[in-house]
Amino acid sequence: xxxxxxxxxxxxxxxxxxxxxxxxxxxxxxxxxxxxxxxxxxxxxxxxxxxxxxxxxxxxxxxxxxxxxxxxxxxxxxxxxxxxxxxxxxxxxxxxxxxxxxxxxxxxxxxxxxxxxxxxxxxxxxxxx
Numbered sequence: 371x372x373x374x375x376x377x378x379x380x381x382x383x384x385x386x387x388x389x390x391x392x393x394x395x396x397x398x399x400x401x402x403x404x405x406x407x408x409x410x411x412x413x414x415x416x417x418x419x420x421x422x423x424x425x426x427x428x429x430x431x432x433x434x435x436x437x438x439x440x441x442x443x444x445x446x447x448x449x450x451x452x453x454x455x456x457x458x459x460x461x462x463x464x465x466x467x468x469x470x471x472x473x474x475x476x477x478x479x480x481x482x483x484x485x486x487x488x489x490x491x492x493x494x495x496x497x498x499x
Contacts (some may be wrong), residue, residue: 375407375445376426383421385491392491393419396484401477402439403485407445408463411437419484436473444468449492452479460486484495 377485384454386392396419403414413434425432440448440463448459454461463469471478478485 373496375442375449375492376410376412378449379407379412379436380424381495382465382488382491383424385494386421386488389487389491392484395419395487396481398483399477401435401481401486402433403478404432404434404439404473405489406437406439406440410425414488421488434473436471436475436478437467438469438471438478438485440496445492448489451493453493460489462464 373394396416399419400417403416405412405414411432411434412427413425413432414421415423415425418455424459438460444457444463447453448463450457456466460469464471
């Protein structure tokens, strides 16, 4: 049984806590990061690289520093263990017009390697044996 994209996002903090190299990359990063799948927003509250809270949908008025949004099929392809060409990177999806960034992008761009690593963590969820 495969997990829904929202279920994958909810499991990210546990996987992140087992990833010291990603935590090291984000040790100076603090922000509220929104991830939108279709019309459903999930917000990660990040403090010094640790996801301290996950606010799942539904939300009436979500508040975030920046958000990354894409349709569910785009996220599903992105989170495959071996994504298809041009579907493996958020910047490639942005360039193709399949992903959108909104809000204050300065913290995201300043910590881009951390953000990309966190967004790739759902590739590991549901594939553990």
